[in-house]
Amino acid sequence: MRRYVGGWARVVLGLALGVSSASAASISGTDHDFSGEGYGTDEICIFCHTPHNAKTTNAYAPLWNHGSSTATYTLYGGGQTSAGTPVGTPGAASKACLSCHDSTVAIDTYGSHAGSVHMSSLSRGFAVVGPNLADDHPVGVAHTAGTRYKTPTGTKLYDGKVECASCHDVHKNTFRPFLRMSRASSALCFDCHGM
Amino acid sequence: MKRWLAISAGVAAWVTLGLVPAFGAIAGAPHDLSDNGYSKAEICIFCHTPHHSRIAELDIKLWSHKTTVGPYQLYGGGLTSASTPVGQPGKNSKICLSCHDGTVAVDAMGSTIGDPVGTERINEGQWAAKPGLYIGTDLRNDHPVGVPLTVAAGKFKIPTGGSSGGMKLYPNNVSGDTVECASCHGVHGQTAFGKYLKVTMAGSALCLNCHIK
Numbered sequence: 138m139r140r141y142v143g144g145w146a147r148v149v150l151g152l153a154l155g156v157s158s159a160s161a162a163s164i165s166g167t168d169h170d171f172s173g174e175g176y177g178t179d180e181i182c183i184f185c186h187t188p189h190n191a192k193t194t195n196a197y198a199p200l201w202n203h204g205s206s207t208a209t210y211t212l213y214g215g216g217q218t219s220a221g222t223p224v225g226t227p228g229a230a231s232k233a234c235l236s237c238h239d240s241t242v243a244i245d246t247y248g249s250h251a252g253s254v255h256m257s258s259l260s261r262g263f264a265v266v267g268p269n270l271a272d273d274h275p276v277g278v279a280h281t282a283g284t285r286y287k288t289p290t291g292t293k294l295y296d297g298k299v300e301c302a303s304c305h306d307v308h309k310n311t312f313r314p315f316l317r318m319s320r321a322s323s324a325l326c327f328d329c330h331g332m
Numbered sequence: 333m334k335r336w337l338a339i340s341a342g343v344a345a346w347v348t349l350g351l352v353p354a355f356g357a358i359a360g361a362p363h364d365l366s367d368n369g370y371s372k373a374e375i376c377i378f379c380h381t382p383h384h385s386r387i388a389e390l391d392i393k394l395w396s397h398k399t400t401v402g403p404y405q406l407y408g409g410g411l412t413s414a415s416t417p418v419g420q421p422g423k424n425s426k427i428c429l430s431c432h433d434g435t436v437a438v439d440a441m442g443s444t445i446g447d448p449v450g451t452e453r454i455n456e457g458q459w460a461a462k463p464g465l466y467i468g469t470d471l472r473n474d475h476p477v478g479v480p481l482t483v484a485a486g487k488f489k490i491p492t493g494g495s496s497g498g499m500k501l502y503p504n505n506v507s508g509d510t511v512e513c514a515s516c517h518g519v520h521g522q523t524a525f526g527k528y529l530k531v532t533m534a535g536s537a538l539c540l541n542c543h544i545k
Binding site: 214219262263266271272274304320322323326327330332 | 357358374387443
């Protein structure tokens with residue numbers, strides 16, 4: 138009974154917090170699984186990770202194997218939020234994502250494979266963020282908990298900043314599109330925003 | 333441990349079932365359209381999107397609603413009785429009028445990836461029973477917006493205080509800035525004053541925050 142209560146509590150807690158209590162969700166079969174796309178390999182992890190001779194330039198992208206973007210980004214609010222908080226260039230936990238999603242580097246540019254398929258050439262309009270970040274939620278921006286913003290619980294900060302990976306989990310698509318929490322009732326937004 | 337788990341489960345169930353407001357003021361308030369039968373059971377998305385916002389259409393943070401283009405019939409034909417010119421509504425009015433003037437469907441929301449049309453304007457369907465929400469494009473019978481307030485002894489003063497960031501003139505709450513919908517109304521914070529008003533109407537405090545009478 139005791140074990141049953143504990144399990145039930147975890148399930149309910151999981152539902153309340155908008156996090157999956159199951160560990161079955163995986164990258165396999167999601168939009169981040171390119172193994173069947175004819176990109177020169179039938180592997181999944183290889184597009185971002187390699188077990189050997191990896192690039193060590195990105196602390197949040199272990200064993201990195203994808204071509205890195207050198208794009209110059211147009212920042213949200215011209216580099217400042219309306220509250221006057223500086224918006225910097227995307228941090229490491231954003232650069233990993235933008236290596237495909239700013240569309241300057243081909244998706245299939247991994248390891249020694251010379252890629253040719255840029256995201257902008259696919260019918261994936263919403264997923265193509267581009268180097269213009271003026272129309273996107275700011276990243277590279279410090280988050281300070283207070284009256285306006287809450288300390289996130291289901292989403293996360295990187296070096297105290299909001300980055301792509303704050304809301305998105307590249308490996309898990311339980312909450313599309315690769316979100317850390319459900320969008321139902323805008324739960325994900327309210328994890329930080331105290332509206 | 334067992335007690336902690338039981339309490340946690342209880343609190344979690346409470347929140348899950350919506351017995352307590354899990355979030356701030358907009359959830360559960362009239363601007364929470366998540367349960368009005370539209371295609372998105374979300375709150376923020378009606379006005380904001382995290383990507384591909386409509387900022388080129390209207391310079392509002394992460395704007396995601398199709399923007400009204402009016403055109404509007406202006407208060408006083410474009411002139412107040414004191415001969416102050418009344419301009420077209422500014423962006424801090426157009427955000428509101430993009431639903432409340434009835435030219436754009438309430439649910440015409442989404443990023444620039446697509447051209448949202450929506451299904452129901454604010455003078456139609458479920459909203460028809462609430463005619464007070466429908467401002468229309470004829471603003472001749474509404475308090476002027478897009479009108480500058482110039483501080484003048486015995487006439488007008490700069491508003492102070494209030495909820496949702498406070499009553500203000502746009503953009504900087506200084507003499508010569510304009511009165512807009514958002515001067516009196518805070519879209520996010522439904523208050524005890526109702527109608528998303530930033531200051532109480534008791535004793536006409538809201539009016540007297542600008543008007544010296």
